[in-house]
Structures are given as C-alpha cells and as structure tokens.
Amino acid sequence: MRYCFGVDVGGTTVKMGLFSTEGDILDKWEIPTRTENEGEAVLPDTAESVLQKMKEKGIASVDVEGVGIGIPAPVTAEGIVKDSANVGWKYKEVKRELEELLGGIKVRAGNDANVAALGEMWLGAGKGEKNLIMVTLGTGVGGGIVIGGQMLVGENGAGGEIGHLCVKRDEEESCGCGLRGCLEQYASATGIARLAKLRLAKNDDETILRGTNPDAKAVFDAVKAGDAVAIQIAEEFGVYLGEAMANLAVVINPAVIVIGGGVSRAGDVLLPFIEKPFQKKAFFANRETRFVLAALGSDAGICGAARLILE
C-alpha cells in the first residue's frame, strides 16, 4: 500500500490525516498550533508528528507519496505564503521548509478553502467529478474551484475568492475587504443575520423571529417551521448566492456546486432557495449543474490536502 498525509493548519489546532493513495482514511489526529514567535514551531511540530506516525505504523519514507498541507492564507503554486496572520507567519517557504524537515518527502501546499474543495471532489459530495465549485458559508464566505481535477490557485495564490464577487453594485455598507456589495455581505452567517435584521425593521409583519435578533440558524429553523418572513429572508439570500453562482458558472462550467460551512448545516431545506434563482439566470451550458451539500464537514481540509499530493 502507498500512503499520503493531509495536514490542515488552523489558528488553534493542526489537523492531520493518514491516507492510502486510494482514498481510505487510515488515521486522524491533531496537535496544537503554536503560533508564538511568528509561528516558528508550526512546521517542525507538523514534521515531527508525521514522522512519529510513520514510525508508529511502520511506514517507510519510500512508501509515502507525500504530504499535502492546507494553510489559512493565499499560497502560491510554488508553496510560498506571504503572510498568514492566523498562524503567525510572515514570508514562509512552506513547501521547501517542510520538505527539508521531512528528510525529502514531497510536499505540496495550498490555501485551506481551495484545498477543502479538492477534498470534497476526492472523497466527499463531488466524488467522481472533475469540475467543481465549493462555497463555504461560515462567518465569511470562502470558496475553492477545481478545474479538470486541479485546484485553481491563481497568480498570487488568491484564486477562488468567491466571497468577494460583487453581487450588488449600489451597496452602501462596506465589506471587510474594503469593497462594497461582496457576496459575503449577504450569504455568510453574518450576512444572513444582517438580511434578517433589515427585513424585520422594514415593517411589522408577524413572524416568530420578531424580537429575537435571529442568527442564520434561527432563520432556517423558522423556514422549516413555515414562517413567511423567514422564507422571504431565505429567498433574498438565495437570489444573491444563486445568481452569483450562475454568473461564476458562465466561466467555470462546473458539473457540481458544493455548499458547505456552518450555514449548510441547515440541511436540504437550503438548496431550493439557491437552485431556483440559479436556474433562472443559468447560461444554457450550465442548466445541468447540480447543487449538493458538503459531505466531509471539518475533514474536508485533511482530505483535500492529501489529495493535493496526488494531483
């Protein structure tokens, strides 16, 4: 059997997985992320943990295809990070440094959201597909794009920043990125809460959300209960996200669009709100594009990182 490792670096923990190159998860574990001193211990800790796992399982270096690593920052095609606030790194040659620490085992590095898309393609909701968009609806809106089975990296490693597609030219509030009208302002958990607040302030229509300062979960719970105002909020969210995906599909021509992140825990109730406006604005070549919920949860990162080494 041949092996590969997937590493998902977060601000608090480094998640790790041991995989067969066929895609079986053989082991999962995590270590703390030691961010002090510009995160100087993160790669040595990671390497040590990988080497220890190999020793424990009796795996020789020659049987390891490589180690893939996802990082919460733009990562260039050469595996270089310019700045990763969450990990403490400034300029970091992740690929080169980790390869040295691992005694020459091959390393590939990628942005964590892009890598997660690759994970869903390999072992999750996009299994068997080669052209896929993944949208992660969390505090913000992240994303990753896979084209012909390969991750879209971009010139500075900043490809796939779906959350910053402009969906409302005349927005007056600013997004965290400094622009206005970014998808993230309407389709993230924060964005949905904001849409809810604006809708509730519009008039005094009766709704179980009244007086509750609802978050995204509360909105979709109310949708499930048949609340008319909650349904209107979900429709507004769906138009922003569905039309943005229709527009993105014009250039990407994906087989499948995977919806992940905390908001996606609302479940299947979510999809029709996105699919309907998508179909209304879909270019003819994309009418068969399917929407599915992410399947790997927080394992998408380690799965995609491991897959990265097999690209």
Next chain:
Amino acid sequence: MRYCFGVDVGGTTVKMGLFSTEGDILDKWEIPTRTENEGEAVLPDTAESVLQKMKEKGIASVDVEGVGIGIPAPVTAEGIVKDSANVGWKYKEVKRELEELLGGIKVRAGNDANVAALGEMWLGAGKGEKNLIMVTLGTGVGGGIVIGGQMLVGENGAGGEIGHLCVKRDEEESCGCGLRGCLEQYASATGIARLAKLRLAKNDDETILRGTNPDAKAVFDAVKAGDAVAIQIAEEFGVYLGEAMANLAVVINPAVIVIGGGVSRAGDVLLPFIEKPFQKKAFFANRETRFVLAALGSDAGICGAARLILE
C-alpha cells in the same frame, strides 16, 4: 528539431501552421472549409493537408509531437464536439477521428476562443505568464481563461464564456443567448454601437458622431479626436468591461488580461477606459493585474492550437 501543427477551423477557411516545439512559426497556410454534408470533408481535408506538408518538408511522424485543433464550438476535455453550426458538424469525436486520419499522430482539440488565449500566452501578449484571461471584443464577446498554464475547458467544454457574464441585472433587452444584461450587450462591437445610439438619443449634445449611426471604430476614432460625447460612450463601455474583469479576477487571480478582437484595433487608447474602473473595484490581490492588447491577431488560433499539444 521537434514539430507540432496548429489548426484553426473557421466557417470559411481552415488556417494551419507548422511550429517547432520551441515556438517558432515555420510555415502558415490555409485551405477552404467544405461545410457541405455536415462538414464530413473537414477533418479528412485537414489531415491530408498536414500529411502533405510533412512530406513536402521531409518531416517524419516520429518527429511530430502532435496536432492541436481549435473549433468554433464547445469541445469537451475528451475532444468531442456536440454541435458546431459553423462547420456543419453534429456529434463529432474530433480527437479520435483526426488521430485515425493522421495514422496515430496525437491530437488535442479545444474551443477556438479558449485556444486563442493559450496562443497569446505562448507567443503573444501574455508570453511568460501562466494565469491569463483573454477577452475577444468582436461582433460578440468571446473569451478564454488560462490557469497555471492550462486552458480552462469546463464540464461540457463551455468554460470561459466571458461574454455572458451578467453585468446589468435590470437590462430589458435580451442577449442572443436569451439572458439579459450580458457583457456582450455592452462591450462587443455591436454593443458599443448600441451604447452610442442610446447616448446620442439621450440629448442633443454636440458631437462629431451626430447623424452618423457610428460603429465601434467611429466611436474610438472620435475619442482620439477628443470628442466629449464619444469619451462618455467609451467610459460607459469601460465601466461594464472593467468591472466585469474585476469581478472575474476575484476568482481567477490572473497576472494579465489580454484584450483582443476587432475592437482592440482601436489601440492603446482603449486600455485606460478599462483599467480605471477595474482598479476601482479590484480585490486587493489583483491590484497588480495588467491589461495588454492582443499581439497575434488572427494567428492566435493556430499558435494556441499548436500549444495545446504541448500542455
């Protein structure tokens, strides 16, 4: 020396080029496109012409890396066309059929606009770059996207359809594709003429365009002459195109955006109209993205087709 051929199939002629794999154009010629009987002669004619050229130049099959071919229709990653009205084809396994006709020489097929982007990357305005968007401003707006040195094909071969990005949600006129507010409606030669017509009808401001029913060339000629109304029309065109490119760059993160097609013959005067609105809406990672005019003209197709075989 090793060789490759680039073939660019159009509705009237099939353009062909003989290249060294290093990128020297060694010969260029063309044959008529015989579209009758569902274009049954097109691939045999092409193969015969390639084989004849090899004989003429004394090139053996083993010294030919392959033949790339660009087609005015979506082409799947497997080299299959579902329907190409301009050539007369219905379902056509272009790669397989042409390989058979060429006695086993390797063939790769792609959409002509996507292939042209690859050509500009290899030998034209994007030379040395790996992440590139090409926009072709002709009767319509075509496009091609290159990511990490590889052409974006998409699930049905319909990737890179930049002309159908929605740039105006409240447009009332329909695009040829059936949707409304497509970039093509404002940034093609036809679109610019339409913007000019609407602007002239708005009031009776003095302009050398008055009473002339101006086309795109006339608009940019008037811009060069300093005509204030023509400059307003160019600005409107530039906002649609520049903002669409800013939005597309959010996900593609390109090094360079190449502007080609008939409209680009207006020359350098064109670029600031696009760059200014682009910069205003650019995501921070894309502030260094450069705009350049296409360099290969009608040779982009054969160059890109030849490059396709070297991917």
